[in-house]
Amino acid sequence: MTQAPVVDSDLVERVAGILRDAAAEHLLPRFSGGGAPARLKSCGGLVTEADNAMQDAIGGALAESYPEVGFLGEEMEPDEHRRALESADCGLWCLDPLDGTSNFAVGIPIFGISVALLVRGAPVLGVVLDPVRDELFTAVRGGGAFLNGEPITVRDTGPLERAVGCIDFKRLSRDVARGLAASQPFHSQRNFGSSVLEWCWLACGRVDFYLHGGQNLWDFAAGSLIAAEAGADVATMDGEPLFEGDILRRSILAVAEGNLRAELAPYLCPDEGPGQR
Incomplete structure (x- = not known):
């Protein structure tokens, strides 16, 4: 073979x-x-x-x-x-x-x-x-x-209030997007319009977390590996491995440090809204 x-x-x-x-x-x-x-x-x-x-x-x-x-x-x-x-x-x-x-x-x-x-x-x-x-x-x-x-390697971030994140608000459910925009628990957020580069900018320490409500396989296949190999905690918004189940489309929450996942969790409500998975 x-x-x-x-x-x-x-x-x-x-x-x-x-x-x-x-x-x-x-x-x-x-x-x-x-x-x-x-x-x-x-x-x-x-x-x-x-x-x-x-x-x-x-x-x-x-x-x-x-x-x-x-x-x-x-x-x-x-x-x-x-x-x-x-x-x-x-x-x-x-x-x-x-x-x-x-x-x-x-x-x-x-x-x-x-x-x-x-x-x-x-x-x-x-x-x-x-x-x-x-x-x-x-x-x-x-x-x-x-x-x-x-x-x-990813950056040594500290608490969420000091973190800069890439967030694609358009791909989040309306309730999650509104909640994050209103509360702003992070220091600052960006959205550059290129998923594959945003993954890599997390990997090299330019941002501290990456949040996206639904990416296609070609958006995350390479970038998620690069981020993971740089030390990022890479998973879906509800903490599932990216490459299990139907991998053609997945939500994304990748963080430079595990504490950011825990601090973001209350704002995400991953079971609410069709765009989360």
Whole structure:
């Protein structure tokens, strides 16, 4: 039986090279004018020519180098996502070819490219590229997390009242969002519009927690591994492991220190509202 690729530094470098080459050819030239035409997808998100070009280029390069490994990309149809996940006998590449499409489309330079290698339904390798700032975040399961080859760790945070968090209020239930906005138990909050970068900014200490009511697999597959390898406590909002059950969509609460999960819990009410799981 054919095996998944050996996960080591050579694989990280090869995948990183594929992302850099695709960004240089298909992404950054389209952004040089400060924006790009976009259309609305059936799911409500935006898509540009760059999203599809990036998926074709990266998916093609991965298939050429690792033909035995399955592939799941954001711009595939939902039934294709499910089939890819269920038939990944020798591993599965999970790609977000352009995360932050809304930013990209209007000229905001905050977007990233993310690819993870999943084996038996969990990530063993994660690579996220921020092409604007030339920041490459990487992790191999059990090997730590890195930014441009240098080790990174989460920040020593302290209590919630001193913490800075990434919160996507739009994806939270109305009651939870209103409660958090009204009480503001944290020092400050941000939302940058690119999930894959927000995961990595938690990993390198730029924020202290990350709260999101519902992400797709390609949004968290690589970033959650990078954050976990940097020392973050990574789970759903109600404390369940991300990679158990139906992993195609999960809520997110990732924290630099476990006390932040406990301090945030009273504000979240994870069993209230359909957007929490």
